[in-house]
Amino acid sequence: MRAMSHWLREHWIAVGSPIVLFIAWEWASATGLLREAFFPRPSTIVIHLRHLAADGTLWDHAAMTLVRIGWAFALAAVLGVGIGLAMGLWRQLGEGLDPVFAVIYPIPSILFLPLVSFLVPPGEIALVVTTAVTSFFLIAFTTTHGVRQIDRLVVEAAVHYGARGWRLFATVLLPGALPFIFIGLRLGLGFALIVVVAVEIVSTSRGLGALLWLSWQILKVEDMYATFFVIALLGAVLSYGLAALRTRLLPWVQDVAERAG
Amino acid sequence: MPTRAPKVLVNEVSVTFESHGRSVVALDRISLQAHAGEFLCIVGPSGSGKSTLLRVLAGLLPQSAGDVRIEADRPGTPLTAMVFQEHALLPWRTVRDNVTFGLENRGVGRAEREARAREMLAMVGLTRFAQHYPHQLSGGMKQRVGIARALANDPEVLLMDEPLAALDAQTRTIMQEELLRIWATLGKTVVYVTHSLEEALLLGDRIVLLTARPGRVSQVYSVDLGRPRGLEVRGSPAYGVLLEKIWSQLREEVVRAMAEDRGGEPA
Amino acid sequence: MSLAVPAVLLVLWEICSRHAIVSPRYFPPPTTVGWVLVDGFAAGDLGTQSLVTLTRLGFAFATAAVPGVLLGLLMGMARPVRDAVEPYIAFIFPVPKITLLPFLTIILGVGEPAFVLTGATSAFFQIVISTLGGVQTMDPRLLEVGRNYGARGARLFWKVILPAALPAIFTGLRLGLGLALVALVAVEFIAAKSGLGHLVYRHWQMLSTPEMYAAFAIVGALGLLLTRGLRAVQARVLTWQEEIGRL
Numbered sequence: 001m002r003a004m005s006h007w008l009r010e011h012w013i014a015v016g017s018p019i020v021l022f023i024a025w026e027w028a029s030a031t032g033l034l035r036e037a038f039f040p041r042p043s044t045i046v047i048h049l050r051h052l053a054a055d056g057t058l059w060d061h062a063a064m065t066l067v068r069i070g071w072a073f074a075l076a077a078v079l080g081v082g083i084g085l086a087m088g089l090w091r092q093l094g095e096g097l098d099p100v101f102a103v104i105y106p107i108p109s110i111l112f113l114p115l116v117s118f119l120v121p122p123g124e125i126a127l128v129v130t131t132a133v134t135s136f137f138l139i140a141f142t143t144t145h146g147v148r149q150i151d152r153l154v155v156e157a158a159v160h161y162g163a164r165g166w167r168l169f170a171t172v173l174l175p176g177a178l179p180f181i182f183i184g185l186r187l188g189l190g191f192a193l194i195v196v197v198a199v200e201i202v203s204t205s206r207g208l209g210a211l212l213w214l215s216w217q218i219l220k221v222e223d224m225y226a227t228f229f230v231i232a233l234l235g236a237v238l239s240y241g242l243a244a245l246r247t248r249l250l251p252w253v254q255d256v257a258e259r260a261g
Numbered sequence: 262m263p264t265r266a267p268k269v270l271v272n273e274v275s276v277t278f279e280s281h282g283r284s285v286v287a288l289d290r291i292s293l294q295a296h297a298g299e300f301l302c303i304v305g306p307s308g309s310g311k312s313t314l315l316r317v318l319a320g321l322l323p324q325s326a327g328d329v330r331i332e333a334d335r336p337g338t339p340l341t342a343m344v345f346q347e348h349a350l351l352p353w354r355t356v357r358d359n360v361t362f363g364l365e366n367r368g369v370g371r372a373e374r375e376a377r378a379r380e381m382l383a384m385v386g387l388t389r390f391a392q393h394y395p396h397q398l399s400g401g402m403k404q405r406v407g408i409a410r411a412l413a414n415d416p417e418v419l420l421m422d423e424p425l426a427a428l429d430a431q432t433r434t435i436m437q438e439e440l441l442r443i444w445a446t447l448g449k450t451v452v453y454v455t456h457s458l459e460e461a462l463l464l465g466d467r468i469v470l471l472t473a474r475p476g477r478v479s480q481v482y483s484v485d486l487g488r489p490r491g492l493e494v495r496g497s498p499a500y501g502v503l504l505e506k507i508w509s510q511l512r513e514e515v516v517r518a519m520a521e522d523r524g525g526e527p528a
Numbered sequence: 529m530s531l532a533v534p535a536v537l538l539v540l541w542e543i544c545s546r547h548a549i550v551s552p553r554y555f556p557p558p559t560t561v562g563w564v565l566v567d568g569f570a571a572g573d574l575g576t577q578s579l580v581t582l583t584r585l586g587f588a589f590a591t592a593a594v595p596g597v598l599l600g601l602l603m604g605m606a607r608p609v610r611d612a613v614e615p616y617i618a619f620i621f622p623v624p625k626i627t628l629l630p631f632l633t634i635i636l637g638v639g640e641p642a643f644v645l646t647g648a649t650s651a652f653f654q655i656v657i658s659t660l661g662g663v664q665t666m667d668p669r670l671l672e673v674g675r676n677y678g679a680r681g682a683r684l685f686w687k688v689i690l691p692a693a694l695p696a697i698f699t700g701l702r703l704g705l706g707l708a709l710v711a712l713v714a715v716e717f718i719a720a721k722s723g724l725g726h727l728v729y730r731h732w733q734m735l736s737t738p739e740m741y742a743a744f745a746i747v748g749a750l751g752l753l754l755t756r757g758l759r760a761v762q763a764r765v766l767t768w769q770e771e772i773g774r775l
Contacts, residue, residue, distance in 0.1 A: 013611035096533035106751025108710040114732035118554035194624040216630035235622030349669040353691040353768045366678035394768040
């Protein structure tokens with residue numbers, strides 16, 4: 001109780017600011033200061049959100065998006081960590097692929113949709129693969145970097161104490177690279193959300209991106225806001241949830257943010 | 262020999278920090294004096310608040326109680342200039358511009374600033390590196406710049422916060438000799454915080470020993486080993502006797518501090 | 529950087545396509561794409577469309593950079609501002625910025641302002657976050673140096689805080705520029721009727737694959753050039769920095 005009141009005293013602005021904003025927004029839309037056609041009242045948006053949730057529409061689309069993110073992320077994680085580790089451990093491979101990655105990586109992933117749709121069956125699979133592209137590159141990059149940055153002294157010490165081959169990999173190289181792999185996974189998950197929404201806008205009638213786009217096309221502005229809110233919530237859960245998981249799974253890693261104070 | 266006029270007067274100074282709703286006493290009613298031209302060393306275990314005391318003297322940290330006075334006999338010069346641990350040079354400024362930083366802030370003209378920088382860089386032997394950036398220098402050179410930066414400011418009192426702690430043993434020894442030479446030339450009042458009793462005995466006129474948390478003055482020792490002093494002092498019998506005497510006291514404090522860190526387990 | 533592997537891949541592609549090991553309709557030989565690039569620039573269309581995208585990028589970046597840096601600095605130095613604004617930044621940052629496009633089009637209409645602003649928000653949040661990080665992670669002893677050596681108020685800002693945050697600001701601008709390009713190309717692909725992103729979309733729909741790959745290649749080159757270019761500028765401007773991070 002005391003800890004809570006202390007916390008509140010420290011953070012009252014951060015808590016109060018959104019509350020004030022929503023009240024101001026509600027008031028401005030109600031009095032016509034903001035055009036309600038463009039900026040519907042938060043209370044109206046909440047009502048629409050409840051409707052969308054009650055008739056199942058929202059869950060349908062959200063589940064679709066989540067399944068796509070799940071598959072794309074799994075694909076990107078397995079391939080990205082695998083190839084990233086190989087590039088980090090095997091120098092020639094790493095140096096050979098570096099320039100290829102450097103050229104492909106900055107290309108916006110949505111542009112891969114046509115290319116991927118030539119390569120794999122169009123529809124769901126093409127969509128998932130396109131979503132995976134940028135995440136894959138990010139994960140591979142950070143994994144390679146994770147292996148390369150391991151302190152040489154630690155590796156020498158491990159070899160000196162008899163760790164070789166598989167054992168060296170499992171006890172030193174993999175754990176050493178793990179913090180970076182985790183950063184890559186987190187960024188990759190975030191990008192999977194960004195790309196899947198764009199891809200859904202272009203090419204499907206289901207998923208949160210599609211729901212947003214369809215609501216726009218028929219000018220259901222309240223539904224647009226409601227969908228946006230759900231997408232933002234998903235983004236927050238994915239990026240901050242994984243960060244919390246990291247502290248549980250890798251307790252020996254000091255958080256960059258913590259170090260900064 | 263230092264003159265007896267007091268330069269720095271610290272009277273019953275306490276510092277209390279608030280952290281997570283609890284208050285921690287860092288310094289507890291510290292009183293001490295440094296005379297004009299004196300080289301005063303402050304020694305104590307980690308957590309005894311040595312650096313906190315220096316920050317109070319520099320005006321970087323307000324004390325919770327007590328008062329600090331620094332006698333200014335030349336108007337227009339700053340009261341203090343600090344040499345920081347691990348140099349804390351501004352990495353985007355060249356060596357010369359780091360040295361002139363304080364003068365610039367006080368509005369000293371360009372010509373005078375540059376003349377002053379040349380003089381100070383010559384004193385620390387870095388004339389050739391005036392246009393270099395800090396990252397191009399070795400650790401010892403960086404700390405020479407830190408010292409030149411403080412001296413260029415011509416403060417009433419020079420404050421040094423473990424300035425040599427981050428250097429390797431050989432560089433540290435050479436820098437200690439340099440410091441003695443510079444101090445003998447300029448005759449500044451120096452308040453010098455260090456972990457190392459050997460360093461304090463080599464450099465100081467007096468040594469103030471602080472206790473482990475909260476920091477209190479445990480004992481003040483005068484270092485009567487003569488001046489000018491050099492590394493050879495470490496072979497003299499008087500040095501050994503004094504080292505033994507202060508160390509036995511300091512050891513107690515260190516052991517106490519370590520026990521406290523382990524949560525009160527006896528050593 | 530060795531270019532052997534990319535060269536081998538291109539040659540392999542060329543051979544496979546010419547001998548119809550992969551479908552030349554979907555994967556035309558790189559030399560064909562190369563000629564389309566040459567012709568496209570000669571005829572002016574590829575050049576024009578690249579210029580459209582670059583112009584949008586310029587406006588988006590200019591719109592985002594100054595407010596982004598200012599807000600980041602303000603948040604870093606004034607705790608109440610940070611507390612008041614941070615919840616929104618944290619909430620919007622992970623959101624795909626393309627979702628802002630429908631909102632901007634209902635407010636501003638379908639057109640350049642909505643397109644450009646979508647790109648700008650993408651850059652804006654990155655720039656704010658990097659700048660804030662630069663102020664927050666600065667060595668606190670440098671602040672003590674500033675104060676002990678007589679730099680207060682505006683002087684402390686100009687001589688200590690701003691230079692200390694500069695590398696992070698630069699990184700934020702670089703990342704922001706990249707993100708703005710990504711968002712703009714997506715906007716063009718989805719909604720605009722011009723620009724490189726639209727070119728890829730149109731030629732995909734018409735299945736004129738050599739033209740599609742040509743536009744694709746320009747986007748890749750542009751992305752590479754911009755990030756590399758800004759990194760080189762950073763190295764030139766901030767000569768005092770020890771090294772510039774790779775990622």
